[in-house]
Amino acid sequence: MNIVIAGAGAMGSRFGIMLKQAGENVILVDGWQQHIDEINQNGLKANFNGKDVTEFIPAYNQNDLSDVDFSADLVILFTKAMQLDNMLQSLDNMLGKDTIVLCLLNGIGHEDVIKKYVDYDNILLGNTMWTAGMEGPGKVTLFGNGSVDLQNLGEGKEDVAQKVADVLTNADLNARVSSDILTSIYRKACVNGTMNGLCTILDSNMADFGDTSVANPIVQKIVSEFLAVARAENVFLDEEAVIEQINGCFNRETIGLHHPSMYQDLIINNRLTEIDYINGAIVRKGKEYGIPTPYCEFLTQLIHSKEEIVEAK
Ligand SMILES: NC(=O)C1=CN([C@@H]2O[C@H](COP(=O)(O)OP(=O)(O)OC[C@H]3O[C@@H](n4cnc5c(N)ncnc54)[C@H](OP(=O)(O)O)[C@@H]3O)[C@@H](O)[C@H]2O)C=CC1
Numbered sequence: 001m002n003i004v005i006a007g008a009g010a011m012g013s014r015f016g017i018m019l020k021q022a023g024e025n026v027i028l029v030d031g032w033q034q035h036i037d038e039i040n041q042n043g044l045k046a047n048f049n050g051k052d053v054t055e056f057i058p059a060y061n062q063n064d065l066s067d068v069d070f071s072a073d074l075v076i077l078f079t080k081a082m083q084l085d086n087m088l089q090s091l092d093n094m095l096g097k098d099t100i101v102l103c104l105l106n107g108i109g110h111e112d113v114i115k116k117y118v119d120y121d122n123i124l125l126g127n128t129m130w131t132a133g134m135e136g137p138g139k140v141t142l143f144g145n146g147s148v149d150l151q152n153l154g155e156g157k158e159d160v161a162q163k164v165a166d167v168l169t170n171a172d173l174n175a176r177v178s179s180d181i182l183t184s185i186y187r188k189a190c191v192n193g194t195m196n197g198l199c200t201i202l203d204s205n206m207a208d209f210g211d212t213s214v215a216n217p218i219v220q221k222i223v224s225e226f227l228a229v230a231r232a233e234n235v236f237l238d239e240e241a242v243i244e245q246i247n248g249c250f251n252r253e254t255i256g257l258h259h260p261s262m263y264q265d266l267i268i269n270n271r272l273t274e275i276d277y278i279n280g281a282i283v284r285k286g287k288e289y290g291i292p293t294p295y296c297e298f299l300t301q302l303i304h305s306k307e308e309i310v311e312a313k
């Protein structure tokens with residue numbers, strides 16, 4: 001399958017490497033020129049579960065795609081939320097009438113942006129519990145296990161969703177077709193709405209935060225706000241199962257040692273965060289539905305305050 005990874009940061013690089021290793025025809029598209037040059041000159045390097053690997057995958061700058069002759073069967077979106085619109089504009093001439101677009105960004109509501117550029121029937125929404133970290137241009141660190149949930153937006157397009165899930169699973173990415181992706185997206189948003197902001201503000205990995213005596217009450221308060229907003233949108237989540245999934249992030253043997261992507265953005269790279277698409281989205285929706293969201297609001301404000309202190313770009 002001809003696959004474009006749109007947004008070749010940490011996660012895009014993971015999916016690019018694993019899909020390439022499974023024999024798919026992959027290209028990477030990104031806006032970070034130094035990263036692109038490094039990949040094209042020396043290959044995309046990864047410490048992959050403790051082993052050094054290098055994959056040669058063609059990488060292109062999203063602002064210079066006019067001469068790229070690649071008929072994309074599948075585009076996997078892995079930008080940061082605030083870069084999504086720009087990336088879709090850049091990809092415009094690669095999106096054929098049959099190109100399937102799978103969105104795996106964290107956060108809520110990305111379909112509203114994607115619908116501006118892609119036929120409804122060609123959109124797959126999803127989320128993933130895989131993790132990845134950027135070491136520098138052309139180099140990522142990959143460890144642990146994960147999974148992908150995805151669903152077709154268009155009615156009757158389940159076969160398309162299944163085909164994409166099969167391609168991902170064949171690359172060991174453990175994908176499954178969900179019959180209720182909004183529930184999965186909200187469930188994952190609860191994970192990000194707790195782990196990402198809290199570990200960033202507390203300067204910790206997930207396991208160290210989980211070991212603190214107040215981890216559970218804080219997590220419960222935040223989750224209850226997410227669940228109340230989800231209910232207002234007719235998305236019903238089992239609180240216990242959500243908390244269990246979050247507790248799974250504390251496990252040092254699996255992904256507990258990971259610093260969430262928001263930590264990597266703000267603390268390591270001085271970059272702006274996706275907080276407005278996670279806790280901030282809950283605050284906005286809460287206001288719409290008359291649901292108080294003080295914990296999400298406070299965490300969103302703390303992150304914005306930290307962004308200002310470190311002059312994040
Ligand atoms: N990392 C993780 O473990 C997980 C992340 N996610 C989600 O996946 C999506 C992609 O996240 P992730 O892969 O972490 O994103 P990254 O920050 O690694 O990469 C996203 C983009 O940011 C830019 N960028 C990243 N680092 C630098 C740098 N040091 N200097 C300059 N530019 C840089 C690049 O684009 P450009 O230059 O064009 O700005 C890149 O495409 C997000 O929605 C995230 O929340 C989901 C699950 C886990």
Ligand SMILES: CC(C)(CO)C(=O)C(=O)O
Pocket residue numbers: 106128129130131191192195196249258259260261262
């Ligand atoms: C670690 C994980 C899975 C949960 O916070 C994640 O999605 C991220 O790093 O953004």
